[in-house]
Amino acid sequence: MDFLTRGYNAFLSDKGQPQSADETIDKLADCVQHATLLEDRRAGVLSLKGLARDWTEKVGDRSLNGLIKVLHEDYKDTDITKAVLETINILCTVSEKSKASGYALRFTDQFIQDAKNVTILLDILEEFDFYVRFNTVKLLVTLLFNRSDRIQECILTSPIGITRLIELLDDKREIVRNEGLLLMISLTETNADIQKIVAFGNTFERLLAIIEEEEGISGGIIVQDSLSLTHNLLRYNVSNQNYFRETSCIQQIPGLLGYVGDSNAEHVPYSYEDWPTQKVSNTILVLQLIRILTEPAGINTAVNQKVMAQSGILLPVIQLALCSNAPPRVRTEALYAIGYLVCANETNQTAFIRTMVANQPDFTTPNNDITTPANVPRPALVSLISIAAASDTQSHYALSSRAAAAFAATCCIDDNHENQLVLAGTLQKVPEDNANSKFTDKPHSAGSLLLEAIENGHTNENDPYSAWFACVILSHILSGNEKAKEVAGRVTFGEEAEGEEPVPLLHQVMAALMLSSKESPAASRAPIGYLCLLCTWLFESSSSVKQFLSEGIHVQFLIEEMQKTNVDPVIQGLAAFLLGIAFEYDDDNDSAFSRETLRDILLNRVGADQFKNRLSRLRDSAAFINVSKTMYVSAEEDEAFNLNGSLPMLVLDYHFVELFKESYDSIQRAITRSPKAAKTKNFGANNQSSGSNEIQSYKDIISKQDNEIKNLKAQLAQLQGQVQALTTEKQAAEDEKREVEDKYLREQARFATLEKEQEDLLVCMGEQDMDIKKYKDRLRSLGQDVTDNEEEEEEEEE
């Protein structure tokens, strides 16, 4: 052994002869493969390890098979295993050098060709020695990086393989544990089977324990790793999500986020914290975990939402989103988490709306007297809307956060008629009672914030989105709720006392639209918002349509807009859609434009072709196709907006796009079917009365069916009674039959005994006959006369 190392050393000093490297490697490979002494093999492996860095390809070509053989045979010896693992790891690692010839991948393939090689690695993990474990995990990570599918397959074939890997997470030595975590993360990325096995090995609890040990969310990168492993296990994997919930891990999430202040206080207090980058990424991961579990329209979403709300998750999330100094990325995620938590869940919506949050304290004027009402708590929803519409003067929010706030607000409103109505009721302007007051913040309600943003949106050039967000939120308030539309229709602008004529809100929106569309197309988000709002408002609401048509200029403006050539196609399409809706739902006979006039105007000035073109162009536009369900604004878009004011891809609201898709056909047909327009109109007019007739007839049918059902039920009861009676009868008959049978058997038995007795008697009689004959013979021999008559005979005998 010594001579070999010496030889190797001698070779090292002799750098001038590259040929001898080949020879040495050959010799060493031969030694590793064929040497009988463990020491020799060990020395060979160590030397190969030294050579592997510089002559990777040659060493791999000549000796990989030998190394694998050693691995199988000598894995009990820690020293040699350590060296072998390290050498194979060097051979398989893809480096700059190996990329060109690709030998690292070739060696990987050669190694994992036989699944036994991977199995032996998993067996080696049993060894406690640090370097053995560490190198094994390292090698597995390398192999997984190169050929993940095959390795996953191999690991799955080994019965205890995954359990071994999970146990790595329990290793006291943090280095091994950390490497194990990395290995598990890359292992569970895609394979659902592995995800399941890993999750069911109690991994969630282990991970939560690790997170706790590493100081939770403010901990280091290990916390981030643990959280990303949790993500891997839960994302797209419903059974693991169930398991996560059933092992009551959800309850631990609020604890991870942490909450500053008393949770029983009347309002959520403001929290100041340090936000190092690691904490930011950890917090974002936890918030995304919440989102993974409450994906809208998921199977488990409702249950998860309930459990989360019960475990008190809302407060910390609200604090992060609405009253903390969290950086924009965290705030955005927290706002989305709120949206996901309350989406389509009435209890959570109510809980959220009831929450009061502290207002943002004023940092700009630190010497201000404390009596300023800036710190008055306000409802969480108001806070959301003021973030979305950027009504807070003292703080600036990123566009992505504002989009998220708008999304969360719409989630609170959707599918909840009560909330829609309550919010519609708050659509009042704040009275300007104290015009001289120096305080800029008046006590705002949700509705007044919206109105203000809608009214002033087009004037604010630096902020093209505030009107858009306000319009989206308002359109969600009105969507599909006739009562809310009525309430909103009664809202008026302008002070009557000051001689201004009151203008209904609908007209005010239209006026804002006209003003905003005159400006440069760069600020074109506001008119789109207005148009979407109007479409949702007028949809299926003939009274609103009537109010809309009462001003002739509205229709004229829309038609002009459609005919212009230099206008955004989205706006033109929306204008066409709005006109189509107005035409379709213009049912009221008193409206300013009857259906015929409206149709004539449309056909003469725009034409059916152009109308259709405008609609389909909107449907095919990028803004329409790429619409985001969650109003997502990426961080890059955010940055671009801050840098040079280029607008993000956020153009349309998903809700509106759905509405458009649903009604696209009917609106388009309403125009193309123009010759029959009168008929459709009649049909439309009759719709209501015929509707009630139909309902009556249905009611009749239902009552008839009801009676029938009743009759049938009675019959059924009767029949059932009969069946019961018959069965009891049958029972009785059967009993009787059984009795008779018993009797019969008993009789038979008696008969048999009697017969036997008779037989016995007969035998007896025969015997006696014989006796008699004998006696007779005796008597005869004695010389007495015996008659054949028996009686005589007997008498004689006597």
Add this chain to the structure above:
Amino acid sequence: MVKTTMVARVSDGLPLAASMDDEQSETELSEYKGQAKTIFRRLNLNSEPRCSIESGNYIFHYIIENGVCYLCICEKSYPRKLAFSYLEELAKEFNLSYGNEVDKPGLRPYAFVKFDTFMQKTKRIYQDTRTQHNLTKLNEDLQDVTRIMTKNMEDLLWRGDSLDRMSHISGELKDSAKLFKDKARDLNLQALYRKYGPPAIVILILFS
């Protein structure tokens, strides 16, 4: 002898390297390793650059150099001089091989596992206190170890608590002092009444 050694970044307590121990000492020392981590977290750039901390049967020695803290856990009987010279040797080598990588952002914990080999080697040299090499070290007065502060682990860990307790007790004291003051005033008044009450009443009766 030196039981285990840990190296960490001072600014955020991120562990950089640690010596690998066998199974037995691993389980034996797990509690103390936890304490060592708490020490790392509490350290900042203004902390004592050299310190010894007693805890149970063991003693922790650490030095801080170039924003990196080198800590070893030793038996109580192990000479401090040797421990500190061991740590210094580590610091020199570590600074040489990894010094410029320490402050890189995005460093994972235990990024310099390979330093373990050097630590094991050095540890072996220092294992026996009676070898010539170590004896000379002991006799050399390279550094004045006696001036290095010795603290107690308990104090370190519970200092915050005892401060709390102190403030609590002083608060109580203040309250009871106030109570005492009130009572004293009451008593004074009563004494006054007793002294001048009867003559005053007599005079009143007389005059009426």
